[in-house]
Amino acid sequence: MAAKRKKNSRTxxxxxxxxxxxxxxxxxQNDNLIEQEIDDEEMSDSDGDNPFxxxxxxxxxxxxEKGSDSGDESDSDSDDEDLEVKSRAIDEERERExxxxxxxxxxxxxxxxxxxxxxxxxxxxxxxxRPPDLPNLQKRIKEIVRILSNFKDLKHDGTKRKDYVDQLKxxxxxxxGYNEFLIGVLxxxxxxxxxxxxxxxxxxxxxxxxxxxxxxxxxxxLADVLINRVPIGATPEYMAGHxxxxxxxxxxxxxxxxxxxxxxxxxxxxxxxxxxxxxxxLMNNAATEQLSPGIIYANEMKEPRLKSLxxxxxRMGVTNSIVCKYDGRELPKVxxxxxxxxxxxxxxxxxxxxxxxxxxxxxxKSTEEIFKCADLQKQLIxxxxxxxxxxxxxxGYIVYSTCSMMIPENEAxxxxxxxxxxxxLVPCGLDFGQPGFIRYREHRFHPSLEKTRRFYPxxxxxxxxxxxxxxxxxxxKPKKDTDAKIQKPNSINKAGEESQQDDGDQxxxxxxxxxxxxxxxxxxxxxxxHNSGKKRKFPAKKEIPKA
Amino acid sequence: xxxxxxxxxxxxxxxxxxxxxxxxxNIVENPAHEGPDxxxxxxxxxxxxxxxYYVSESLVKRATNIGRDNLVSLGTCVxxxxxxxxxxxxxxxxxxxxxxxKHKIWLKPTSEMSFLYGNHVLKGGVEKITENIVxxxxxxxxxxxxxxxxxxxxxxxxxxxxxxxPNANVVLHQxxxxxxxxxxxxx
Numbered sequence: 091m092a093a094k095r096k097k098n099s100r101t102x103x104x105x106x107x108x109x110x111x112x113x114x115x116x117x118x119q120n121d122n123l124i125e126q127e128i129d130d131e132e133m134s135d136s137d138g139d140n141p142f143x144x145x146x147x148x149x150x151x152x153x154x155e156k157g158s159d160s161g162d163e164s165d166s167d168s169d170d171e172d173l174e175v176k177s178r179a180i181d182e183e184r185e186r187e188x189x190x191x192x193x194x195x196x197x198x199x200x201x202x203x204x205x206x207x208x209x210x211x212x213x214x215x216x217x218x219x220r221p222p223d224l225p226n227l228q229k230r231i232k233e234i235v236r237i238l239s240n241f242k243d244l245k246h247d248g249t250k251r252k253d254y255v256d257q258l259k260x261x262x263x264x265x266x267g268y269n270e271f272l273i274g275v276l277x278x279x280x281x282x283x284x285x286x287x288x289x290x291x292x293x294x295x296x297x298x299x300x301x302x303x304x305x306x307x308x309x310x311x312l313a314d315v316l317i318n319r320v321p322i323g324a325t326p327e328y329m330a331g332h333x334x335x336x337x338x339x340x341x342x343x344x345x346x347x348x349x350x351x352x353x354x355x356x357x358x359x360x361x362x363x364x365x366x367x368x369x370x371x372l373m374n375n376a377a378t379e380q381l382s383p384g385i386i387y388a389n390e391m392k393e394p395r396l397k398s399l400x401x402x403x404x405r406m407g408v409t410n411s412i413v414c415k416y417d418g419r420e421l422p423k424v425x426x427x428x429x430x431x432x433x434x435x436x437x438x439x440x441x442x443x444x445x446x447x448x449x450x451x452x453x454x455k456s457t458e459e460i461f462k463c464a465d466l467q468k469q470l471i472x473x474x475x476x477x478x479x480x481x482x483x484x485x486g487y488i489v490y491s492t493c494s495m496m497i498p499e500n501e502a503x504x505x506x507x508x509x510x511x512x513x514x515l516v517p518c519g520l521d522f523g524q525p526g527f528i529r530y531r532e533h534r535f536h537p538s539l540e541k542t543r544r545f546y547p548x549x550x551x552x553x554x555x556x557x558x559x560x561x562x563x564x565x566x567k568p569k570k571d572t573d574a575k576i577q578k579p580n581s582i583n584k585a586g587e588e589s590q591q592d593d594g595d596q597x598x599x600x601x602x603x604x605x606x607x608x609x610x611x612x613x614x615x616x617x618x619x620h621n622s623g624k625k626r627k628f629p630a631k632k633e634i635p636k637a
Numbered sequence: 638x639x640x641x642x643x644x645x646x647x648x649x650x651x652x653x654x655x656x657x658x659x660x661x662x663n664i665v666e667n668p669a670h671e672g673p674d675x676x677x678x679x680x681x682x683x684x685x686x687x688x689x690y691y692v693s694e695s696l697v698k699r700a701t702n703i704g705r706d707n708l709v710s711l712g713t714c715v716x717x718x719x720x721x722x723x724x725x726x727x728x729x730x731x732x733x734x735x736x737x738x739k740h741k742i743w744l745k746p747t748s749e750m751s752f753l754y755g756n757h758v759l760k761g762g763v764e765k766i767t768e769n770i771v772x773x774x775x776x777x778x779x780x781x782x783x784x785x786x787x788x789x790x791x792x793x794x795x796x797x798x799x800x801x802x803p804n805a806n807v808v809l810h811q812x813x814x815x816x817x818x819x820x821x822x823x824x
Contacts, residue, residue: 315782324818326749326753326780326784326786326814327784328818329753329814329815329818330784330785330786330814331814332784354699385695385696385699387699396709398821400709400710400714401817401821404710404713404714404729404817405814405817409691409692409713409732410693410696410712411710411711411712412696412699412700412710412712413708413709413710413711414707414708414709415706415707415708415709424703424704425702426702
């Protein structure tokens with residue numbers, strides 16, 4: 091506008107003298123004009139204002155007319171000099187406009203990172219008092235993500251990465267509804283861009299899956315029937331047990347388990363029964379066929395869930411099952427140690443992988459809860475391992491899975507099991523999925539943990555999930571002395587490898603067993619203590635440097 | 638968990654006989670291939686908390702470790718005893734019954750849902766019906782695609798049913814698979 095005004099005023103200035111001196115195009119006047127122009131520039135605003143204020147629209151029209159008139163006149167009366175002057179004037183105008191435009195642009199660009207100079211404490215307080223301004227938050231989140239992903243180039247001097255990250259955490263929590271703890275963990279686990287994808291993926295529900303019950307029907311036949319039916323949860327086929335509504339991620343652990351016919355299988359946390367019934371189907375427990383289906387023990391600790399478990403089992407036509415209600419940790423006593431072929435442990439967990447189904451998880455988890463879950467899981471997995479018979483001809487496998495993405499519940503638990511029992515990790519048999527973490531911040535896990543699999547909503551379009559398959563090598567357990575050793579404070583081991591070496595040596599001296607368990611929480615990879623009980627002083631020393 | 642005693646066994650068999658007739662022999666003496674043992678055992682009935690289960694012997698053996706309070710279910714549940722001592726078949730027995738049923742009835746697709754809600758079967762909903770049904774016989778109800786939907790008691794014999802008007806009950810509802818959704822708790 092300013093430019094335009096100036097233009098008009100300039101043209102006007104040019105014209106008026108001309109009108110007044112209509113045909114005279116004396117140089118002098120032209121010079122004057124030029125000078126006037128220059129002067130006019132400075133005064134242009136005020137001068138320009140007058141005609142504007144007096145007679146807005148008309149003023150414009152008059153000017154334009156005059157402009158066109160003067161243009162014609164100037165052309166008609168054209169002196170080269172006049173044209174030159176004019177063209178110079180126009181050029182100069184253009185230059186000035188460009189400069190100003192650039193200056194504005196610069197200003198704009200500069201302003202942006204300046205805005206993302208993170209809001210000051212005062213601003214934050216103010217914001218806290220107002221109801222959350224969502225679009226603003228989202229804009230800020232996007233900006234911070236952009237900056238963080240290209241930190242060197244875009245950062246604002248003086249602001250550390252940590253500050254950006256903290257602000258991002260706060261914004262994400264208020265925009266999406268997470269609590270601080272969960273956001274903090276997620277931020278640490280994923281790079282920023284992936285984090286955004288993950289969070290967005292959590293906001294949307296995952297597709298529902300149906301699993302055909304092969305005991306009762308074939309997939310194609312079922313597909314034909316169901317294509318036209320809505321709602322899908324209450325069709326006669328559902329009631330007849332032809333299919334099961336499950337999430338895709340729940341099918342994975344059973345695929346990894348690969349139960350064979352004639353095996354004894356335990357499902358330690360079976361309710362509501364999706365996995366158990368799938369196991370039965372895989373084992374060919376056809377109610378009408380005379381095959382050899384083996385036995386499934388379906389265990390569930392919580393009474394209300396037992397009902398749905400039994401109902402599902404019967405609905406799907408599973409006849410070779412025994413349902414019992416025990417705390418999973420007691421199962422070795424009940425079923426006998428070393429008595430079954432395979433175990434599936436879908437452990438109770440914090441549920442951080444299924445946020446898309448249950449939003450309350452976002453705000454309700456804390457460190458203590460995670461560690462409580464992890465504790466329970468560790469005990470359960472030991473119980474699971476004890477129940478399995480390592481000498482089983484076809485089996486000897488344990489599959490551990492959770493619907494959580496937290497490291498303490500997944501990798502740490504498996505690592506614990508590796509150290510406490512004679513088991514080893516084997517490939518899950520699942521081609522897709524990302525391998526588990528081997529190291530994470532200060533933790534170091536056994537290298538075979540890369541055989542575990544992690545699934546993410548934003549990558550695989552299923553719920554967040556973790557699956558690990560263990561094979562039991564032998565039925566022996568390390569002596570209980572090593573447990574005592576393990577209770578040693580972890581701080582010693584932070585000091586470095588020497589102390590571990592010493593501890594390892596001591597252990598071996600005392601026990602003389604292969605249970606030379608390295609005592610602490612996955613802070614270090616344990617050298618493979620899982621071979622049969624050879625004394626391994628020397629190999630251990632060699633391995634530690636390798637580690 | 639314990640085996641059924643005389644009375645209980647008679648009751649169960651009577652009820653079953655209504656539905657399967659002489660096929661009862663099949664049910665009882667079905668060689669069972671379940672369990673990892675190579676010798677097929679038989680099937681037997683066990684009572685646990687007033688519910689009767691039809692399980693193979695090897696399964697029973699394995700289940701003995703489990704305490705009485707902890708055992709919830711095994712094999713297939715066929716029915717339960719009421720407090721009055723009567724035995725009722727439940728819907729979970731459907732599979733067993735359907736494969737051995739003597740008297741069957743097929744429903745038209747339009748009246749499937751009605752039966753699944755627990756209503757009786759009307760004459761107008763019947764597509765096909767086996768011959769030789771006598772009143773008070775057990776009848777297993779199927780859909781046209783041969784999916785077993787439930788079972789009930791015949792109200793009239795086949796002959797009489799032909800002469801009924803379309804709104805009369807042909808089969809009195811006893812159990813149907815809709816119960817899995819409606820009455821999950823009571824199963």
